[in-house]
Amino acid sequence: MTAVPPHPEKPLVRLMEERDGEETARLYQELAAASPETHDPAVAEDEGWFFNDRASVDDDWAGFVVDLGDGRLAAMAIGRDTGEHGVVEAMVTGAEWRGQGWGRRVLRALLGWLYDRGVDSVLVEAEAGSEPFYAALGFAPCPGFEPGQEMQLDLNALPCDRH
Numbered sequence: 622m623t624a625v626p627p628h629p630e631k632p633l634v635r636l637m638e639e640r641d642g643e644e645t646a647r648l649y650q651e652l653a654a655a656s657p658e659t660h661d662p663a664v665a666e667d668e669g670w671f672f673n674d675r676a677s678v679d680d681d682w683a684g685f686v687v688d689l690g691d692g693r694l695a696a697m698a699i700g701r702d703t704g705e706h707g708v709v710e711a712m713v714t715g716a717e718w719r720g721q722g723w724g725r726r727v728l729r730a731l732l733g734w735l736y737d738r739g740v741d742s743v744l745v746e747a748e749a750g751s752e753p754f755y756a757a758l759g760f761a762p763c764p765g766f767e768p769g770q771e772m773q774l775d776l777n778a779l780p781c782d783r784h
């Protein structure tokens with residue numbers, strides 16, 4: 622069978638793998654740079670490698686990426702199933718790829734994975750400035766919400782086109 626060559630105009634949304642470690646670390650550094658008040662840039666690279674490790678080996682974790690087909694990732698969403706609810710642990714679109722729908726696609730992939738495991742609700746600590754993004758995906762502020770605090774999504778209330 623002939624392998625289909627990567628197509629730079631049609632990035633692929635797929636599960637994160639161990640081989641994505643370097644790009645996961647790079648994107649996580651972009652996330653940390655966007656929220657310096659809650660992230661220490663000095664440890665962001667290590668944290669990125671940690672999240673890649675969890676998403677690659679831990680059955681309760683998953684990551685989804687937008688693969689540009691040339692070794693680069695445009696976006697990633699990493700989360701886990703606590704057994705009681707889902708958590709979005711890391712969500713970032715590379716600066717040059719923002720505003721093109723990639724964040725929505727990759728987060729929806731993660732939400733689909735959680736839904737398929739029977740998870741009912743998903744929490745995220747929404748960094749300041751990211752609330753409109755989560756709100757566009759159906760997340761609602763938890764009571765007493767302030768920037769940087771939790772938003773919640775009822776997965777059973779998702780529209781049918783969530784995939």
Ligand SMILES: CC(C)(COP(=O)(O)OP(=O)(O)OC[C@H]1O[C@@H](n2cnc3c(N)ncnc32)[C@H](O)[C@@H]1OP(=O)(O)O)[C@@H](O)C(=O)NCCC(=O)NCCS
Pocket residue numbers: 651652655656696711712713714715718719720721722723724725726745746747748750751753754755757758
């Ligand atoms: C927040 C972030 C992940 C959004 O990713 P993105 O790929 O640009 O988002 P999308 O293009 O898929 O946007 C999806 C929806 O969210 C909305 N949206 C995204 N960013 C927005 C913003 N800053 N303000 C208002 N709306 C926004 C879009 O308008 C779109 O809604 P629409 O389809 O109804 O128009 C990205 O800006 C980012 O990585 N920021 C830095 C890191 C960060 O804050 N991560 C979140 C950590 S909790």
